[in-house]
Amino acid sequence: MENNYYIGIDIGGTNTVFGIVNEIGEIIFTSSFSTNEYKDPRDLVKDIYDKYINFINTKHIQASGVGIGAPNGNFYTGCIEFAPNLHWGENIPIVKIFNEIFKLPAILTNDANAAAIGEKFWGAAKDxxxxxxxxxxxxxxxxxxxxxxxxxxxxxxxxxxxxxxxxxxxxxxxxxxxxxxxxxxxxxxxxxxxxxxxxxxxxxxxxxxxxxxxxxxxxxxxxxxxxxxxxxxxxxxxxxxxxxxxxxxxxxxxxxxxxxxxxxxxxxxxxxxxxxxxxxxxxxxxxxxxxxxxxxxxxxxxxxxxxxx
Ligand SMILES: [Zn+2]
Missing domain, CATH: 3.30.420.40 (ATPase, nucleotide binding domain)
Incomplete structure (x- = not known):
């Protein structure tokens, strides 16, 4: 059976962390970027993409989608809305940017929802x-x-x-x-x-x-x-x-x-x-x-x- 991999992105005011997770909740690769260094979120996503491509080329794997957790991340609109610690404008269409660069489905939610979903699937709230x-x-x-x-x-x-x-x-x-x-x-x-x-x-x-x-x-x-x-x-x-x-x-x-x-x-x-x-x-x-x-x-x-x- 093919292994199933997903990309996880945690966008924070200081750091953005990127990881690749397998179907049993193991993070098989992780890397971090300084969010403040990017004036345009597109450049950050391109750098994440380069890291991703380098890694998958050595392992011969492919991810099926990108999950994004961010402050004020809106699940419905796919936009980061009015996040006080990010300086990319009031409405950042982050899902669209990931779709375009990764050519993969992407889902966004806010960071607290991401923590709760993590607890449900990989933590103490499984049952x-x-x-x-x-x-x-x-x-x-x-x-x-x-x-x-x-x-x-x-x-x-x-x-x-x-x-x-x-x-x-x-x-x-x-x-x-x-x-x-x-x-x-x-x-x-x-x-x-x-x-x-x-x-x-x-x-x-x-x-x-x-x-x-x-x-x-x-x-x-x-x-x-x-x-x-x-x-x-x-x-x-x-x-x-x-x-x-x-x-x-x-x-x-x-x-x-x-x-x-x-x-x-x-x-x-x-x-x-x-x-x-x-x-x-x-x-x-x-x-x-x-x-x-x-x-x-x-x-x-x-x-x-x-x-x-
Ligand atoms: Zn308040």
Missing amino acids: MKDFVVLTIGTGLGSGIFVNNNIIHGKNGYAGELGHTTIPESNRACTCGRIGCLETFVSSRGILQTYQEICAKKNIEIIIGDISTKDIYDLAQKGNKEAIETYKITGEVIGHSLANLVMILDPEAIFLFGGIANAHPILIPTISDVIDSNVLSLFKGKVKILPSALMNKNAAILGSTALFYL
């Missing part, structure tokens, strides 16, 4: 029909499966949990509004929470010198302010997730991303807050789990899995 994957990084994304289907919504925008608003926040969001969930639950949000706690206690910290990884390390060593930071983060997201649980009744919520690595601190808080804020019917029902793809290239795996949906 689940209803689950949510939260991607916590620079921002907060969510990919939602209901009845075994990823939810795109009418216009392709479903799952913007990070920009739902919360009463706890009067912080300004990068979207231009005030009080979005991701102003707390994101690397930027966690830094701000830590700074505010330290300021209240008159503890001097040098802003710019501290990262979320430092805060995590401090929390592991028992630092009170760092632990409080993760507790507040867990409480804030727990309240939002309690509402989400009552709307969707998911089997599990997976946390993906560097911050989610703090799960020994975050997950118990999130679980407690969900349980104290849902109807008794839901108590103890939803599992909060770290993503099984945490140390793998989830975006590459997820974008190729678009072809298995």
Whole structure:
């Protein structure tokens, strides 16, 4: 039997990663490009194509399609729309560009959906029909499966949990509004929470010198302010997730991303807050789990899995 290969592309504001994945979810080749170096996305796609051709010529294989995960990637239109960290214009017809250069079918979705699809096909959600994957990084994304289907919504925008608003926040969001969930639950949000706690206690910290990884390390060593930071983060997201649980009744919520690595601190808080804020019917029902793809290239795996949906 012929092996089936798909190309996975993860377009990020800093790096674009390209991989070739076989039908059992193994990445057999990967390469990375600096997104910022390309003034025109067409030149980036041409460089990816050259790498692809070089590789397949040595292995005598052929890919059947290109799966693309990108911030604000729209499954329906095939365009990256209004992505704040990409400087290629408001509407990038990325699927059309890949079709033209690769002469292969291409599918696009946003990066959080790609992570959720990856979890479904290659991760811990293989046997689940209803689950949510939260991607916590620079921002907060969510990919939602209901009845075994990823939810795109009418216009392709479903799952913007990070920009739902919360009463706890009067912080300004990068979207231009005030009080979005991701102003707390994101690397930027966690830094701000830590700074505010330290300021209240008159503890001097040098802003710019501290990262979320430092805060995590401090929390592991028992630092009170760092632990409080993760507790507040867990409480804030727990309240939002309690509402989400009552709307969707998911089997599990997976946390993906560097911050989610703090799960020994975050997950118990999130679980407690969900349980104290849902109807008794839901108590103890939803599992909060770290993503099984945490140390793998989830975006590459997820974008190729678009072809298995
Ligand atoms: Zn926002």
